[in-house]
Amino acid sequence: MTNTIANIDKEEDYFLNLGPQHPSTHGVLRLLVNLRGEVVKDLKPYCGYIHRGIEKMCERNTYPQIIHLTDRLDYLSAHQNNEAVCLLVEKALGVEVSDRVKYIRTIMSELSRIASHLLWWSAFGMDLGALTTFFYGLRDREHILDIFEETTGGRLLQSYNCPGGVMYDIHPNFQKRVKECLVHLKKKLPEYDKLLTGNVIFKNRAIGVGLLSKEDAISFGVTGPSGRGSGFSCDIRKLEPYSAYDKVQFDEIIRTECDSMARYKNRIDEFYQSMSIIEQLIDNIPDGDYQTKMKPIIKLPEGQYYQRVESSRGEFGVFVESRGEKNPYRIKFRSPNLANLSALDHMVRGQKIADLIAIMGSLDLVIPDIDR
Amino acid sequence: MNAIVEYIKEVLGGVKSLLTGLSVTVKYFFSPGEIVTQEYPENRATLKMFDRFRGNVYMIHNEQNQHTCTGCGICEMNCPNGSIEVISKTIVVDDKKKKALDKHIYRMGMCTFCGLCVKSCPSKSLAFGQEFENSVYNRSDLTRILNKPNSTIAIKQ
Known part of the structure; x- marks a missing residue:
């Protein structure tokens, strides 16, 4: 705070509070922007408006009960977050889950990645003034949410994973619906390119804006499609394959343009990669138990455990220190959004205030994940 | 002279990209074949949740x-x-x-x-x-x- 005020040296300098209730921050994030005219000198994010103390709440809960809280971190990648906790518990106990569970988890993760990127595409277009994208994106996302609702019972917060497997077996309609959805998406995705990718206004606002070099991406810990837009190879699915990711062929999308357009195109390409992963798995779901029998009260052996997964926005990590009790002594989530937000100040310096919205949109921030 | 040609090309290219986007929305305007809007609460009688839906x-x-x-x-x-x-x-x-x-x-x-x-x-x-x-x-x-x-x-x- 002190050095922000020290930066005021001219009369035309002023502060602007962007948020906490600003529509383009997609949640309650407050950015204190230091401006000279229209140019951003620096900004300071103020977190904590939606802090719910989830890590502390997890400490009083048992391991199966933690799952539903991780839904509420990054609500758009609820599946991946659940999976991280489940994988950690299974790793700590040495439980081997069946191939069926691995396949179901992978398909569900990729479906939620598509759903999350669809919502991001909608909101990104809306941030830049293209309201049409919002309707089209949400229309297609609806198909995936229906799949989730039919199998898991929840649309947004599924709570589908549980230590040792998944809560319920897949619905009989699941495979049929997923295939229909993929056909539908393949038809609709070229429209997205027509609507937004080629649009001259969008191009001018995205190309060459919000540069983040590879070195900065690594030092800020920017992961996910945003980090890969800067040429930082950080796909956990490739680096440390979990679930069924070692059984499928897919490319890690890396671009080196380092701008908002690279991050945008990365996500558009990830649609196709996720769809190809689902296509490889959906017909070959093996038979087996959807849940391994676990003890009624799960106690992790004493020690420290860490598990990371690739969520829709980057690397999501769970650290647990166990003292051998039924609830964790300390739990810490490494959320991708907090790291991505930390790079925002570096990226917007010297850019216009309107570009701040575009850059923030291209980072795809989800605020409840930042504050936890 | 070259600068003018470049400028006109850029403008025309921009207009073309806007028209490409517009063609998508116009297509949906004239062929609302797949209406996904649900008129809730008017459709209460026919609205059926999935059997695994987690309600009360x-x-x-x-x-x-x-x-x-x-x-x-x-x-x-x-x-x-x-x-x-x-x-x-x-x-x-x-x-x-x-x-x-x-x-x-x-x-x-x-x-x-x-x-x-x-x-x-x-x-x-x-x-x-x-x-x-x-x-x-x-x-x-x-x-x-x-x-x-x-x-x-x-x-x-």
Whole structure:
């Protein structure tokens, strides 16, 4: 705070509070922007408006009960977050889950990645003034949410994973619906390119804006499609394959343009990669138990455990220190959004205030994940 | 001269890209073939939730107003939010004292619909309903007693 005020040296300098209730921050994030005219000198994010103390709440809960809280971190990648906790518990106990569970988890993760990127595409277009994208994106996302609702019972917060497997077996309609959805998406995705990718206004606002070099991406810990837009190879699915990711062929999308357009195109390409992963798995779901029998009260052996997964926005990590009790002594989530937000100040310096919205949109921030 | 040609090319290219986008929206304007909008609440009669939809938690009763809950309290133990409270009483059956359910209090305002109570119930007496219109005028209405008045425990066959 002190050095922000020290930066005021001219009369035309002023502060602007962007948020906490600003529509383009997609949640309650407050950015204190230091401006000279229209140019951003620096900004300071103020977190904590939606802090719910989830890590502390997890400490009083048992391991199966933690799952539903991780839904509420990054609500758009609820599946991946659940999976991280489940994988950690299974790793700590040495439980081997069946191939069926691995396949179901992978398909569900990729479906939620598509759903999350669809919502991001909608909101990104809306941030830049293209309201049409919002309707089209949400229309297609609806198909995936229906799949989730039919199998898991929840649309947004599924709570589908549980230590040792998944809560319920897949619905009989699941495979049929997923295939229909993929056909539908393949038809609709070229429209997205027509609507937004080629649009001259969008191009001018995205190309060459919000540069983040590879070195900065690594030092800020920017992961996910945003980090890969800067040429930082950080796909956990490739680096440390979990679930069924070692059984499928897919490319890690890396671009080196380092701008908002690279991050945008990365996500558009990830649609196709996720769809190809689902296509490889959906017909070959093996038979087996959807849940391994676990003890009624799960106690992790004493020690420290860490598990990371690739969520829709980057690397999501769970650290647990166990003292051998039924609830964790300390739990810490490494959320991708907090790291991505930390790079925002570096990226917007010297850019216009309107570009701040575009850059923030291209980072795809989800605020409840930042504050936890 | 070259600069002017470049400028005109740029403008025309921009106009073309806008028209390409416009062609998509115009196509949907004239062929609203796939309308996905649901006219809620007008479609209440036909609106059907998926059978696994996690709505309100209720206790399954049969026609004789009997349920299978034994009042063991496993659902209360498994609930992460403390939204379930099981109050048991002692009844005398065949000159033997037995634990039975008195009140199964469910506070929907605290429920996050994680499904652990339904899944962990050993006698399968809880289930998720299809109800999703849960708004009430008074917060106390969200606290419900799941076992119906004068209900008894079903005798195992």
